Amino acid sequence: MKRLLTGIVAAALLVGCAPSGQNNNSGSGSTNSGSSGPKETVTFTLNWVPYGEHAPFYYGIEKGYYADEGIDLQIKPGSGSGTTIKAVAQGQTTFGWADTPPLLNAISSGMPVKSVGVFLQKGPASIEFLAEKNIKSIKDLKGKTVGGTPGDAMYASFPALLAANGMQPSDVTVVNMDAANKIAQLAAGQVDAIMGFFHDQGPTIENKTGKKVDHLLFADSGLNMLGLGIVASDDTLSSKKDLVGKFVRATQKSWTEAAKHPEDAAKVMVDLAENEPPQEVLVKQLKLAITLLQLKTAGAPGVNTEKQWSDTIDVMSKNAGLKEPGEPSKYWNGSFAKADGS
Template sequence: MKRLLTGIAAAALLVGCAPSGQNNESSGNQGSDSTASGPKETVTFTLNWVPYGEHAPFYYGIQQGYYADEGIDLKIEPGSGSGNTIKAVAQGQTQFGWADTPPLLNAITTGMPVKSVGVFLQKGPASIEFLADKNIKSIKDLKGKTVGGTPGDAMYATFPALLAANGMQPSDVTVVNMDAANKIAQLAEGQVDAIMGFFHDQGPTIESKTGKKVDHLLFADNGLNLMGLGIVASDETLSSKKDLVGKFVRATQKSWAEAVKNPEDAAKAMAELAENEPPEEVLVKQLTLAEPLLELDTAKSPGVNTEDQWSETIEIMSTNAGLKDAGEPSKYWDSSFAKADGS
């Protein structure tokens, strides 16, 4: 059975997976030899969902030794939605989480003691997805259609605002309430015309299962540019283990930077180390679709945000999704960790 590699097993894999003629200490991680060879601190990291291609960089980082170089023995756990991941971080059930920004804002305003330490998918993946034969080319083409959504998530909450931003009324579309785990099957089976979801995750999965092409319309391209997924830590961890947070963020930045350059290798690492992941070719496509969302032309390094980005998301959530007592970006985001070039 595949499992996450820890301790001695991880060390063995790191040596075995190093490029020919190299060991882990010579693989481009200069100045970290003593840390890489010393004792590791076991760190738990809970995903937003069950593993899919967006998560490949974390497994690649384990395989390539980027976390080990920071003294981290990383244990990755599947998630069951960003909201549950954030709650697990707040309650100390996991040290770090990978979660979407809109539910993070809501969680913090309700008193959860957590913060973002860097959003990596700076352009949110929230979208309306549909089979290409539906011939939907714009949000206005949803008029008279049925759209599946999951009550309680950010896409469901902001869908009326998406319609309004495109000159439509809520009555123009029939929203069908769906469980998050069933949306893919219900779209593939034609029970609805479209669904609200993350295009880079669900699209390739539907195409793989049905052989039908899937198209999408991003919320971000149609008036609602909300930030996407990133690292969440508890206030307690931020205050008592600041050094560990810095190490984890640096390793994750490097893992993402290298994985998007080598998506096939990252997918192979995930196929070897993860449980219940999609087929390898689907992982490659999912990660490839995620890469533009990093917006590296402006961010320079994965996870590096600006106050303007945070302010825009906060404003959209406050105006359109009922975010109360919104406050400033510093209420939600600690900017001291994710730096350009991992410095």
């Protein structure tokens, strides 16, 4: 049994019985900035079950980056960004890893959470299809079937994607699908394409079918939105500001080092995670995720700008039903993720 399983189960039991704002929500141990002292147990819920994008977190545990900040990190699988955000808001987990569009919707609906840094600064939302379909542009989707999951940001903004490329909703047949079944249905030929995260699903489909998968990014087709990052509750931001800074700093280092050593990070994930894809798939997924960090412009993982947030808010308000959009500060606290890692 892999080494994290016991800790994950224990953390799940711990946070499940703790009301929001209690010490058990983010650990009962004392905070210590050194690797040799007592650690504070911190739970971190992913956006989905583990896949290659998550390797940096496991790598950071193995290399001691979280321990160096006095953190005993317990990683929990997720079941969608929306569910993860809700768990953070309700105090069921200390931090979450979630996509920005559903985060904006959650905050707009009144959830007391904020981003403390988006790492995938180029959104991974895409239209995916087998290369044999010979789809080269959004316009090539005319007359085809596309699978999507009602309620997610890609589904909501798909009509805007079509409009941005001179098409009408009637040009494409959208087939409603459960998120967990889209890959199998595409592989079985039940639809021509699916809406999804290319860096996660593409390598998985290729591994299962032996066929090459291509994609069209929303970001390259007129709808660029920030992707996945760290979410914290307003309560944690106010009562445990020092912990937030330590967690963000350790996560920045974990991503920086994993980007330099993706094969090593994937191997560590195989040793520590549960129900992860095969190692060769993890490596492909992680390498694709690394391209979305935009490190040349950001300076360091998780460092965002007001313009990036304003642009994402604008796209969401115009095309995905975001109500009372507001300023970036409504959704994002940029004081923790620093370009110099300090």
